[in-house]
Amino acid sequence: MTREERLLSAVIDAVDTLVDDYDLIDFLQTLCHRCTELLDVAAVGVMLVDQGGKLHVIAASDEHTRLLELFSIQHDEGPCVETYRDGTARLDIDLDEPDRTAGFPGFAERARHAGFAITHALPMRLRERTVGVMNLFGTRRQPFTETDSRVAHALADVATIAILQHRTLVHGNLEQAQLQAALSSRIVIEQAKGILAEHWQTGVDEAFEGLRRHARAHKLGLTRLSRQVVAGEIDSTDIQHP
Structure with missing residues (x-):
């Protein structure tokens, strides 16, 4: 070998x-x-x-x-x-x-x-x-x-x-832990999409595209960026409309 x-x-x-x-x-x-x-x-x-x-x-x-x-x-x-x-x-x-x-x-x-x-x-x-x-x-x-x-x-x-x-x-069931983490991430992303959609007066699809582009441009994880938006740590005006 x-x-x-x-x-x-x-x-x-x-x-x-x-x-x-x-x-x-x-x-x-x-x-x-x-x-x-x-x-x-x-x-x-x-x-x-x-x-x-x-x-x-x-x-x-x-x-x-x-x-x-x-x-x-x-x-x-x-x-x-x-x-x-x-x-x-x-x-x-x-x-x-x-x-x-x-x-x-x-x-x-x-x-x-x-x-x-x-x-x-x-x-x-x-x-x-x-x-x-x-x-x-x-x-x-x-x-x-x-x-x-x-x-x-x-x-x-x-x-x-x-x-x-x-x-x-x-310390716990791996599959359940992964599932719960994925669900939690999905929830916060949906919340961030809603915030941007309301701010831009647009659809959630465009809001998601804006989130994704901003995350890639600034080398941030999508979930992390979404948490920052939801927590008010980043101004929604800082994210460019797609």
């Missing part, structure tokens, strides 16, 4: 989680193994943040004590802590370079002692929300290529999708 086929398989597995009952830990363990195959790294772990802002390992490519200890000490220092705090990926961290490990010397020493030479930390995020970090370790000082970086980010995104989907299922 080629690298592209293995990556596609990982993505398909993630899509399956959107419709099937699945075990999150098992899925993430499998994804960690896929990472080691696709990126030629020795070990991978997925860390999630708790309500107190502390990172905890939830899945790893293996359960060796040396690896789990590297995750457990990242409550206070380590590339994962820094990546979670600012949402920025940290790639190609040579564990022998003091300049690259200045913020976490204790972690770097433990990682070297465990036999690792390089590490990478990627944020698991959706828009502005970071839910955790994916941590990768290599035994050779071999930096990621541009393709490696894209693949790593894609796998971190896959893990994020699975985690957020699981949380949605845990």
